Amino acid sequence: MSGRRIIQSVVWQGQICDCILEGDRIAELRPAEGDGSGGELLLLPGLIDCHTHLREPGQEHKEDIASGLAAAASGGFCSIFCMANTVPVNDNSAVTSMMLDTAARAHPRGPALHPVGALSRGLAGKELAPMHELARSGCIAFSNDGIPVSDSSLMRRAMEYSTDLQRPVIDHCEDSSLSPEGMISEGPVSDRLGLRGVPSICESIQVARDILLASYLDIPVHLAHISRRESVELIHWAKNKGVPVSAETCPHYLLWTEDRAVEYDPLAKVNPPLGTADDVTALRQAVREGVIDILATDHAPHAPFEKEVPLSRAPNGISGLDTALSLCWTLVQEGVLTQKDLVRLWCHAPARIFGLRANGFNPGDPADFLLFDPRDSWTPTAESMRSRGKNTPCLNQELPGRIRLNCRRGEVLYGQFPEGAA
Ligand code: DOR
Secondary structure, three states, rough: OOOEEEEEEEEEEEEEEEEEOOOOEEEEEEEEOOOOOOOOOEEEEEEEEEEEOOOOOOOOOOHEEEEHHHHHHHHHHHEEEEOOOOOOOOOOOOHHHHHHHHHHHHOOOOOEEEEEEEEEEEEEEEEEEOOHHHHHHOEEEEEEEOOOOHHHHHHHHHHHHHHHHHHOEEEEEHHHHOOOOOOOOOOOHHHHHHHEOOOHHHHHHHHHHHHHHHHHHHOOOEEOOOOHHHHHHHHOOOHOOOOOOEEEOHHHHOOOOHHHHHHHHHHOOOOOOOOHHHHHHHHHHHHHHHOEEEEEOOEEEHHHHHHHHOHHHOOOOOOOOOOHHHHHHHHHHHOOOOOOHHHHHHHHHHHHHHOOOOOOOOOOOOOOOEEEEEEEEEEEOOOOOOOOOOOOOOOOOOEEEEEEEEEEOEEEEEEOOOOOOO
16 A cells, blocks of 8 residues: 555554554554544554464365455454465475465465464474475474474474574474373363363473473474463473473463363364363463463364264364454453553564564554454354354354454555544
8 A cells, every 4th residue: 555544543552542654654653633532443453373274275165265364354463374284284385385375366465374384294293394495485483283293302303493494383282192082171070071081281291391392402482372270380480491482372261161061062172172260360370471472363263064063073173363352352351461461462472483573553663453443342153254164162152342444564454444544
């Protein structure tokens, strides 16, 4: 977009401001002129989701790159990462290039798509993927997400290469030998329901291994979808010792517990499984205090026919791009997080960890922003969700807040400029 544009009377960190755009950049954010009327829409920088599954190539009945990016645009994201567990796996430059070309054709204005290259060939955990080739063709990070890396020596070598390439490893922490066929967290609830459980140490054992590797090698590692108190405590310990570790959790681990399993609801089946109320308390504190650095959706869309089966046969995953901001807004309403926390967790911290340019609303910053109406509400339904995956426990439930406009580099990705924007 070229030219100058003024968005009047929007709220940035509690102050009513006018935001002036110059082409694809922020020219200025200044206290509002005029009578300060209006001021109902919140101004936020474009969100970054460093963990999604877009299913293309190979499983387009669940999602494809076009529908995933449409969901991201309406969910307030300016950039998303897509994991490598496609069919075929993104372990070579042909798949990476295909993803980037498809995104550029389907959504030339964005959201920006950043493929995450496989850490191991075929995600088989036996030999490294061609990491130089993947980095050269545009991968932003490396991960075996979906299938844990049990071979510590392979993990070590991946971390060593990743530091040369300046693209971090994102690890899916799970010792799957402890969780064969586990469906929900192991404990009194799984015992009562007679369901096979996943012990909490299944995650934290691998968190501990990764922390020890990061400490020994002095190489950063990013830990995906952290869900349990023990993991939080280990990460806290590691950060206090100066170990270069960062971590993410997801809105569903901050909001819902294993009690969802009481109804045997496949929509609440996710890996790692939803934890206990105590895990939720620990995770909430960790995101507030920065022990957990960022939020990510782990958007894992599945087709309705795949989830409409008994719990034991349903695939793991929650669709998250459409609902992330509204779900997090419930946490702001409850006083768990502040608006400032959301900006840090969804934008500035992920940008720092993965080397992206984020909008701090300073002159010259990229005009990646959204306008959010906290007084409105919406209901995610099969029709209103843009993702092909309708698999969320909050389907058909009213959620607070509504995105009015999402722009990347000054171009509209979703919604409209408010009336009166000059
Ligand atoms: O629930 C999940 N679904 N967890 C993962 O790690 C993978 C993901 C998927 O690809 O469906």
